[in-house]
Amino acid sequence: MKNAFLKLPFVFSEKLLLEDLEVCTSHTFSPHYNTSNYIGEWKSIALRSLNGDPNQIYAHASGSEKFQNTPLLDACPYFKEIIDSFRCEKESIRLLNLSPNSKIKEHTDHNLGYEDGTFRIHIPIMTNVDVHFYINHEEVSMKEGECWYGNFNLPHKVENNGAEDRIHLIMDCIRNEWSDQLFSTIGYDFEFEKQPVEYDQNTTLRMIEELERMNTQASKEILLSLRSRS
Structure with missing residues (x-):
């Protein structure tokens, strides 16, 4: 399906990603709140959250709340450099860790397609060949340091059948003129998005x-x- 997922033209340093990850893993990650959507262990910590708390991992505001950087982000200069390189507003920014032999069940999210004005970016920090990530029933191979957009309004699921954690930096961004220009360079079909889903x-x-x-x-x-x- 057009616009289901796209690779962005950025490649980030695996070494620097891991250095900042080490800072974060010295803190406690919280179990993901949607317990019905996974089997095994899926946990998170926030770099940007609704109240500035690293353990407040909800990704969506329900009303007037404003997202804030957490103190953890100040301790992660490379993560901050990456985040600042996206010249648009950001909402939730988290690290999500899917442990070995764990699965995120197929599900859909809401208002997480580019056509909605909010888009989610995945940057793998740790992964392995036995991680299988599907968007709209098609497997997407994401490697460390790469940068991907996915339309998570569509059915998606992840399996970590390997022996190592699968950890992604995940940013929820607000669409603007800068992001439109970026998406035009990677083949996003702006005419297709106008068609009713x-x-x-x-x-x-x-x-x-x-x-x-x-x-x-x-x-x-x-x-x-x-x-x-x-």
């Missing part, structure tokens, strides 16, 4: 489940629209 029945039902768990006014409004089509 048609979800199959299973995907629609999974989206409804996710939105029900969010239980916000915005999610309730979207639920009404989805249910009218299901």
Whole structure:
């Protein structure tokens, strides 16, 4: 599917990524809050969060909250350099660690496609050949130091069948003119994004489940629209 995932034209230093990761792994990572979506161990720590706390790992604001850098980010100069190189506003920024023999079940997120004005970037810091990441049922091979966009409105899942942790730096960014120019260079189809997205029945039902768990006014409004089509 067009625009499902795209590799960005950046390659970051594996050595410097690991140096900052070492700073972060001296702190406690919190188990991911969506316990129904994974098997094994999936945990996170925040570099930017709703209240500036590294252990506040929620990725979405429910209203007037503003995201803030956490003190941990100040101790990670290379992560900060990478983040600042994206010339757009950022919301949640986290490290997510999927432990060996763990799986993130197939699911869909909400408002995480470029067409929504918010986009998620993945930068692998640690991975292995036995990690399998699928977006819209297609495997995406992400290597250390690479930079990827994925449309996480689409079904996606991850399996870490290896013996090492799989750790990504994940940024939620706000679309702007700079990002539009960037995405145009990597083949993003701006005409395709204008077409209405048609979800199959299973995907629609999974989206409804996710939105029900969010239980916000915005999610309730979207639920009404989805249910009218299901």
